[in-house]
Structure formats: structure tokens, C-alpha cells
Amino acid sequence: MEPHKLPIRNMKRFKEDLISSHDPKFLFKDSTHFKTIKEKVNDVLKAHFDQKTFEKEQKEQSKSSSRSRFDKKAKKKKKLIGLLSDFSLKLGLDVTARAVNSKILAIVTLFSIILSLAVTSFVVVNHKSLDVLILFLIVIWTLLYAVVYLFCVFVMFMYLDIRMYRYVKEIEENLPDFLQLASANISAGMTVDRALWYAVRSKFGILAVEMENVAKATIVGEDLEGALLRMGKKYDSRILKETVNLIVEGIQSGGEMADLLNKLSTNIKETQLMRKEISASVTTYAIFIGVATIMAAPALFALSTQLLIIIQKIFGSIHMDNSGGMSGMFSFNFSGESISISDFKKFAVMVLVISSFFSAAIIGVIRKGSVKDSIKTIPLFIIVSLILYFVACNAFAVLMGGLF
Secondary structure (H helix, E strand, C coil): CCHHHCCHHHHHHHHHHHHHCCCCCCCEECCCCEECHHHHHHHHHHHHCCHHHHHHHHHHHHHHHHHHHHHHHHHHHHHHHHHHHHHHHHHCCCCCHHHHHHHHHHHHHHHHHHHHHHHHHHHHHCCCCHHHHHHHHHHHHHHHHHHHHHHHHHHHHHHHHHHHHHHHHHHHHHHHHHHHHHHHHHHCCCCHHHHHHHCCCHHHCHHHHHHHHHHHHHHHCCCHHHHHHHHHHHCCCHHHHHHHHHHHHHHHHCCCHHHHHHHHHHHHHHHHHHHHHHHHHCHHHHHHHHHHHHHHHHHHHHHHHHHHHHHHHHHHHCCCCCCCHHHHCCCCCCCCCCCCHHHHHHHHHHHHHHHHHHHHHHHHHHHHCCHHHHCCHHHHHHHHHHHHHHHHHHHHHHHHHCCC
């Protein structure tokens, strides 16, 4: 076979052999300059193959490199789907991540369609120009669509994360009782897998479901150690991971499992009791923060609002006569409209909402160790502080309105 008619696959093999037979750092000396191994290989290929075959091989290499870059971008786009899949797997949801993403896209699309119809109706009724309609539609289907989609995804992740955190808390609360029952079963003569299986109770909730999955995996043929380690990695719980690791080490070393499980149960209960004592010791700080946010701040803002109203009335009733001889030397100007009452009320509401949010979050961290425990108290703090602010505004208006 002539050299220029060699197939491409042989050319690739020829090129690989040339590169592998020399040191990549080795430089070939040419008549005018030094050449690297890749440049020398290209010269050899041009000498042995025709130009068309060489250009075709170069195009295939460029396509493969561009395809690899495209694959990297696709992997980055799939991170969101992978994160949703991880949450769905851990929470035991029946729906897939792509199904959740499709529902979010459908909701955002429906919202954009309704908003587009509303904007179109408004433009037609008010006889606006077509350019205004096109501008609004472009904003709705580009910027607003992306913002609403990201907001829905953020809300979904927050919901799944909070739900996962509740699962972890439930597992940690029921784990000591489960280990104590398993220890009693082992002391009665059961094997470790059967002891764990017969210790499952419906009151254990998600822990019972996970242990049933471990038992099913062992029945199918999987090792008990592997099933337990997979369950420990599934949840972000240090107590669960350390407990599972100790159980696996005990099984592999052949130690006294009944005594080990009993000690683990006792240690977990002591840890939980210590956490409760720490939470009780900082209750004073939590009460102080709550009272300052819910009661003191709304009352002070309401008093400030009423004082601002009174000051505006006083300065609005003052009329200075500048017709005297002193008018050229001194000039006084009193105005009652320096600060708007409505603007001050908006400022007060905004400050109360922000302070209530962070106060509830701080109380959750102080008492439970995580902001996720204060999800229920955040809306309660905001609502109560706003209600007390408006009630205090009306009360101060009644008490101080007749004085001026």
C-alpha cells in the first residue's frame, strides 16, 4: 500500500508511535530553528501522507477538542439536576429531578404567558405604541423569566434542605432508643442483622424506613457493613456517621455488640441532654433579643412616628412676620414637610421586618445551633412586630392627639 493511501487510523497509530518513541522535551534541530516533537511529527506526517488526509486528521482533532469543551459545559449544566437528584434520593421522593425541573419550567412559562397577556391588554386598552409592547415582552421572556425560574429553584432547594434537616433531627432523636432495643435483642441471642431488623418500630419514623432498607439490602445479598455505611453517608449527621462506623468496626473485629450498642445509646442520650442544658443556659439571651425586637422596637418606632406628626403640626402652625427691621439681619424658615409621615412609616416597617428576621435567626442559632430551626419563628416575629407597631401608632395617636 502506498504511503499517501494509508487509512486515517494507521496515521493516528503512526503519530502515536512517533510521539511515544521520543522524549516530549527533546528538540529536533532544523536548518533554521529548533522544533519540538509535535512539530517534527507534523512534518513527518506531511511527508508520508497526502495533504487532504493530513487536513482531515487535523479537523477531526479540532472537532474532538471542541466536543470535549462542550461536554465540560454540559457537565456544569447537569450539576443542578444532579443536586436535585441527590435531594430526591435522600428524601425518598418518587419523582425524578428532571420531572421537578420540568414542572418548574412549566410554572414559570405559565406565569410568563399570563403576564404577557396582561401587558398586551394594558397596551391595547391605553393605546400605547407597538414598541412599548415589544420591549415589555422581551423583558418578560428574558430577564423576568430567568429571575422567576431561579427564584423557584431557590425555593425548591430551601424546602428540600429544610426537609432533609428535619429528617436528620428525627433520626438523631430516635437513634438511642433503637440502639437500646437492638442491644437487648443481641443479648437475647439474635445475630446483629436480625437484632437490627426486629428493633424497628413504627414510632421511629424515617429511621425505621432506613433500617428496613438496610434489611432488604442484606436479604438481597449485600453485606451488612456496606448497607450501614451507605445509610450513614446518606444523611449529614455526625452522630449517625460515627455510630455507624463504630458498629461496622465492632462487626468486623468480632467484639461484644450488645455492650457496644448499649454504650452508644447512653453516650448519644448524654450528648442530647448536654445540648438541652446548654440551650436552657442561654434562654435569657434569647428572651432579651425577642423582647427587644417584638415589643421595644415597635413601641419606639410608633412613638417616633407620633412625635414626628406633632412636630410637623407645631412647625406648620408657626408663621414668622419678616416685615420688621430685623428681617434683614436674621431670617427664619419653619417648614412642616421636611420628612413625610408615609416615608417614615415605610422605613419603620422595613427596619422591623429586617430586625425580626435576623433576631429570629439568631435565637434559632443560640437555642438549637442552626438557623433552620427558626424557620417557623421568622414569620411569627415579623407578623407580631408589625401588628404591635400599628397598634402602638393608634394608641399613641389617641393618647397624645388631644395634647396638641
